[in-house]
Each structure stands twice: as C-alpha cells, then as structure tokens.
Amino acid sequence: MKLPLSIDVGGTSIKVGLFDNNGKLLKKYSVPTIITKGNDDRNVINQIIDIIYKEKDENDILSVGIGMPGPVIDGVVLGAHNLHLNEINLQNIIKAEFSDLYIKVLNDANAACLGEAKFGSGFGYKNIVLITIGTGIGCGIMINNKIIEGKSGSTGEIGHICVEKDGLLCKCGKTGCLEKYASASAISNLATRRYNEYGKSVEKVTCEEVFKDYERGFNPAIQAVNEACYYLAIGIGNIINILNPDVIIIGGGVSEAKELLLEPIKFYLKEFTFYGTKETLVVTAKLHNDAALYGLSEIGND
Amino acid sequence: MKLPLSIDVGGTSIKVGLFDNNGKLLKKYSVPTIITKGNDDRNVINQIIDIIYKEKDENDILSVGIGMPGPVIDGVVLGAHNLHLNEINLQNIIKAEFSDLYIKVLNDANAACLGEAKFGSGFGYKNIVLITIGTGIGCGIMINNKIIEGKSGSTGEIGHICVEKDGLLCKCGKTGCLEKYASASAISNLATRRYNEYGKSVEKVTCEEVFKDYERGFNPAIQAVNEACYYLAIGIGNIINILNPDVIIIGGGVSEAKELLLEPIKFYLKEFTFYGTKETLVVTAKLHNDAALYGLSEIGND
Numbered sequence: 001m002k003l004p005l006s007i008d009v010g011g012t013s014i015k016v017g018l019f020d021n022n023g024k025l026l027k028k029y030s031v032p033t034i035i036t037k038g039n040d041d042r043n044v045i046n047q048i049i050d051i052i053y054k055e056k057d058e059n060d061i062l063s064v065g066i067g068m069p070g071p072v073i074d075g076v077v078l079g080a081h082n083l084h085l086n087e088i089n090l091q092n093i094i095k096a097e098f099s100d101l102y103i104k105v106l107n108d109a110n111a112a113c114l115g116e117a118k119f120g121s122g123f124g125y126k127n128i129v130l131i132t133i134g135t136g137i138g139c140g141i142m143i144n145n146k147i148i149e150g151k152s153g154s155t156g157e158i159g160h161i162c163v164e165k166d167g168l169l170c171k172c173g174k175t176g177c178l179e180k181y182a183s184a185s186a187i188s189n190l191a192t193r194r195y196n197e198y199g200k201s202v203e204k205v206t207c208e209e210v211f212k213d214y215e216r217g218f219n220p221a222i223q224a225v226n227e228a229c230y231y232l233a234i235g236i237g238n239i240i241n242i243l244n245p246d247v248i249i250i251g252g253g254v255s256e257a258k259e260l261l262l263e264p265i266k267f268y269l270k271e272f273t274f275y276g277t278k279e280t281l282v283v284t285a286k287l288h289n290d291a292a293l294y295g296l297s298e299i300g301n302d
Numbered sequence: 303m304k305l306p307l308s309i310d311v312g313g314t315s316i317k318v319g320l321f322d323n324n325g326k327l328l329k330k331y332s333v334p335t336i337i338t339k340g341n342d343d344r345n346v347i348n349q350i351i352d353i354i355y356k357e358k359d360e361n362d363i364l365s366v367g368i369g370m371p372g373p374v375i376d377g378v379v380l381g382a383h384n385l386h387l388n389e390i391n392l393q394n395i396i397k398a399e400f401s402d403l404y405i406k407v408l409n410d411a412n413a414a415c416l417g418e419a420k421f422g423s424g425f426g427y428k429n430i431v432l433i434t435i436g437t438g439i440g441c442g443i444m445i446n447n448k449i450i451e452g453k454s455g456s457t458g459e460i461g462h463i464c465v466e467k468d469g470l471l472c473k474c475g476k477t478g479c480l481e482k483y484a485s486a487s488a489i490s491n492l493a494t495r496r497y498n499e500y501g502k503s504v505e506k507v508t509c510e511e512v513f514k515d516y517e518r519g520f521n522p523a524i525q526a527v528n529e530a531c532y533y534l535a536i537g538i539g540n541i542i543n544i545l546n547p548d549v550i551i552i553g554g555g556v557s558e559a560k561e562l563l564l565e566p567i568k569f570y571l572k573e574f575t576f577y578g579t580k581e582t583l584v585v586t587a588k589l590h591n592d593a594a595l596y597g598l599s600e601i602g603n604d
Contacts, residue, residue: 143445143450146446148545150545151429151546151582152546154546155544155545156544157544157546157579160543162536162539162574165466172576174576175573239544241460241462242441242457242463242540243443243452243457243544244452244457244459245452246453271476271477274456274476279453
C-alpha cells in the first residue's frame with residue numbers, strides 16, 4: 001500500500017510524518033533544520049530531498065506534502081526568510097528529483113488548516129478559518145473545501161489587522177496590530193503589568209500561569225485575559241463579517257486554555273458580529289502541533 | 303442566437319437587461335417593484351416570472367440571472383426583508399416555471415462583483431473584492447474566479463466590521479461599524495458638523511458637495527474626506543490582510559469622486575497593510591449601477 005509522507009519545515013526543526021491511507025499517523029520524528037548563514041539556500045532543500053530518499057528506501061511512498069514557514073503560491077516559496085529561501089519553485093525542484101511521486105508545497109498555516117479540516121475540529125465543514133495563537137498569530141483559510149493562497153500567498157495575516165486605532169507599535173512597523181494585544185507574548189506582557197499594578201511584584205508571568213490564575217479568580221489575571229479576548233473578538237468578528245465561515249478554529253499554544261479562552265471570546269464576539277453571521281461556531285483545535293503534518297498527508301485528495 | 307437575460311431586483315425597482323453573447327448590453331429598462339405589506343411574498347416572484355415570459359416572447363433567451371437584495375446561498379434567498387421574502391428557494395421556483403432555461407439567483411453585491419470581474423475594473427484578475435459605498439457599505443468577494451457565499455450567504459458584511467473600539471452606535475445594534483464612518487450618509491453628516499464648527503452654517507452638505515469643496519481646498523471638506531478615508535483604509539486594510547486579493551474595486555455613488563477618494567485611501571492604506579500584501583491594487587468601478595446586470599448575464603459561464 002502506497003503511503004502519504006508529510007514534511008513540515010520550521011526554523012528550528014523539520015518534522016516528518018508517515019500516514020496510512022485512512023489518515024492514521026504511523027510514525028513521526030523530527031530533525032534539526034540546517035541553516036547556513038548567507039545565500040546557500042540549498043541546505044534545507046537537500047535535507048528535504050534526503051528525507052524523501054530515506055523514506056522511499058524504507059516505505060512505498062505515494063505523495064509528499066511539504067509545509068513551509070512563509071508565503072507559498074502554486075508551489076513557489078515566495079519568502080521563507082528564516083530559511084534564506086526567496087522566490088524559489090520548491091515544488092518543481094522536488095518534482096524534478098522524484099518524478100514518480102505526487103508532490104505539493106503549502107504554507108504551514110494553510111497545511112494546518114487543511115489538517116484540522118480533514119481530521120480535526122473542522123471535520124464536515126467547508127468554510128473554515130484556523131487561527132493559531134502562539135508567539136505570533138497566524139491563520140489558514142479554507143473556502144468551499146479549498147485552501148486559499150491569494151495574490152501572493154499572504155492570506156490570513158490576521159496578526160496584523162488593526163484592532164486599535166493609533167495603538168501599540170508592532171515589529172512590522174504598523175500600529176494597533178492584533179498580535180500586539182492577543183499573542184502569547186502580548187498576554188504575558190499585559191498580565192505582568194496588571195499583576196504589578198495590583199501590587200503583586202513579578203518579573204514575568206507566563207501565559208500558562210495567567211490562565212491558571214484566571215481559573216482561580218485572581219483579578220489581574222481576569223483583567224488580562226478579558227482584555228486579550230476582547231481584542232481577539234474584534235479581529236475574529238471582522239473575519240466572520242467578511243467571510244461568513246462555518247467555523248473558526250483556535251489553535252496554537254494559547255488554545256490549550258480551552259474553554260477559559262473560548263468563553264470570553266464568545267462573550268465579546270456578540271458585540272462584533274453582524275446578525276447574518278452570528279451562527280459561526282468558535283472551537284479549539286484538536287491536532288495541536290501535528291495539524292500541518294495531517295494536512296500535508298491529504299494533498300493527494302484535494 | 304440565444305441571449306442572456308439579467309433581472310436585478312431592488313426595493314424600489316426591478317432592472318432588466320438583455321445582453322448579446324459578447325457581454326454587450328442590447329437593451330435595458332426598469333419597472334417599479336410591487337411590494338404588498340404583509341406576507342404575500344408572491345408579488346415580486348410573479349413580477350419576475352412575467353418579465354421572463356415577456357422577454358421570451360420577444361427574444362430567444364438562453365439564461366436568466368436574478369439578483370436579490372439579501373443573503374442568497376445556492377439559489378435560496380435567506381432573507382430579502384424589504385421584499386418580504388425569507389428562506390425561499392427562488393431558483394427552484396423559477397426553474398419549475400422555465401425548465402428550458404438556465405436559471406441562477408445571486409445576491410446583488412455578488413452579482414455586481416461578478417460584473418466588474420468579467421467586464422469592468424476586475425477584468426483579468428481572479429481574487430477581487432468589490433466594495434460599494436452608498437447609503438450603506440456593501441461588498442462582493444471573488445476568490446479564484448468564484449463568487450463566495452459563505453455559510454449563510456452573508457459574506458462581505460464589511461459595512462459592519464469594527465473600525466473604532468467603543469465607537470458610534472450603528473442601526474444594527476453594534477458600535478464602531480465602518481458604515482457609521484464612511485458611507486455617503488456618514489460623510490455627509492461628518493462634513494455638516496465640520497462645516498458648522500468652522501463657522502459655515504449649513505443644514506446639510508451632500509456627499510457630492512463635500513468632494514467639490516475638497517477639490518477646491520476647503521478645509522472642513524478636506525478634514526471630512528480624510529477622516530472617512532482613514533476609516534475606509536482600516537476596513538480595506540483588514541480585508542487585504544485577510545484575503546490578499548489582486549484588486550479592491552470601489553463602487554457605489556461615493557466612488558464617482560474617483561481619484562479624490564482613491565488618493566487619501568491609498569495614502570492611509572500604507573499604515574494598515576502587512577508587507578506581503580502591500581501590492582494590492584485599489585481602483586474605482588467601471589460599470590456603475592449596471593454592474594449587477596452585467597454579472598447576471600455571465601451566470602451561464604461561471
């Protein structure tokens with residue numbers, strides 16, 4: 001039986017997953033990403049090729065889905081800056097090496113959205129937005145069962161939609177970006193400020209601690225979570241009003257807080273959705289860090 | 303030669319257009335919409351049927367595209383409140399009467415987007431957002447050459463995305479909606495306030511007068527236009543960051559101001575778009591009030 005192989009390339013490690021034809025993850029491992037400073041951008045590509053050769057030796061491979069951390073359109077990586085890859089047709093390069101395999105390259109957030117759509121919280125829906133809240137805020141969008149890549153592979157930059165006019169300065173150069181108010185680091189910074197204002201002297205509260213304190217009713221934690229969720233609701237409300245999706249799936253590290261995160265988001269969301277769009281479901285992701293691997297195993301079926 | 307017929311149903315009139323097979327508008331007329339108060343929702347449907355019979359008598363009809371003012375999904379009108387039509391499968395009703403014709407029902411903003419895509423400012427692009435700025439702010443979205451309808455036909459409710467936290471109260475019940483800051487009536491209200499503050503006593507300045515005064519450098523008009531365009535740029539920036547489209551087309555009455563409207567929008571938009579999405583074109587519409595008729599003539603080719 002020929003099997004789908006998934007390779008999810010990140011800035012620090014490359015995750016590899018082998019699946020059966022029913023979407024069951026048979027094995028998973030990761031290797032450190034080799035990045036040479038400068039312009040020798042073949043290192044990561046050679047790593048990908050080596051992984052495929054190795055897996056082909058050991059298994060009967062059907063397809064290879066490759067996830068990349070940056071905008072991708074029709075298999076062309078437009079800019080994976082961490083990996084020193086720019087405007088490179090990775091899909092064609094890999095196809096040239098393995099003409100007997102079905103190959104597809106996707107942006108990693110889009111791959112994760114596909115994974116949640118086929119095997120996770122989006123199962124059975126055709127209009128899905130996956131929002132990952134971690135150090136930054138990422139997003140993958142599926143419309144009518146198809147991942148959308150846009151003009152230049154940059155759909156779903158919701159970490160940088162404006163939720164506060166004349167707001168905080170973001171590293172992207174703009175102000176008021178959602179990422180500055182509701183990413184893991186933003187929640188941590190905000191909570192640290194609120195704890196100290198309250199008189200509890202702390203150097204740094206982690207996002208995990210904030211949600212624990214929120215659960216036990218510690219007021220500065222409640223304030224910080226509510227404030228972040230209010231801004232998330234503005235951003236998510238905008239997406240719902242524009243796309244009218246079936247379901248919003250929230251993933252990434254912060255989503256481990258589950259209902260503690262969902263409840264205030266849903267509460268504030270009522271203020272920001274237009275009546276025709278109020279029925280959109282808001283749920284947390286199921287596949288955690290493996291969502292992209294699952295999605296990449298599906299590339300032969302899209 | 304069999305010809306496409308377009309019927310664009312509005313709250314006050316029904317516009318009819320007959321096209322040749324090259325998208326040329328051969329004839330156009332309109333009739334008043336007959337709306338009976340109460341639940342007799344067959345009036346408008348009978349009018350549509352009568353129009354089709356009349357045109358069939360006189361011409362060899364190929365297809366009938368019908369535009370409706372409210373959410374439509376797969377030919378089902380979910381709520382055209384002005385017309386007392388709710389959850390009615392208009393497409394099937396018309397198909398049952400004219401089994402020999404190809405029939406399709408679309409939301410009017412989506413039809414207009416299709417029109418601009420095929421015959422107007424969106425020609426040659428596959429990811430298009432049409433924003434119509436009139437009394438309200440409407441929107442049609444095309445992704446990969448397909449109009450998107452969402453879960454419940456309510457895509458593109460950008461008049462109700464939040465652009466000002468704790469902002470002005472909208473008739474929809476939410477606060478800070480784009481429509482309250484940048485529709486024709488919002489611009490008119492804002493300018494009237496600014497003119498009076500400046501010492502020029504006016505009861506009501508029309509949107510057209512505001513742009514004339516803006517062009518000749520009258521300060522309160524400049525303030526009002528810039529303020530509206532700033533909010534439009536927040537809303538359009540959010541759309542661009544989420545959808546990464548090829549082109550944003552601005553239509554509706556306010557778009558007659560052309561460059562006077564586009565220039566400040568583009569100026570402020572730099573503040574609100576993420577780097578990968580900065581290349582999106584922003585242009586005005588070409589087909590004015592006939593965009594939906596043109597789009598509805600294309601339903602056999604989608």
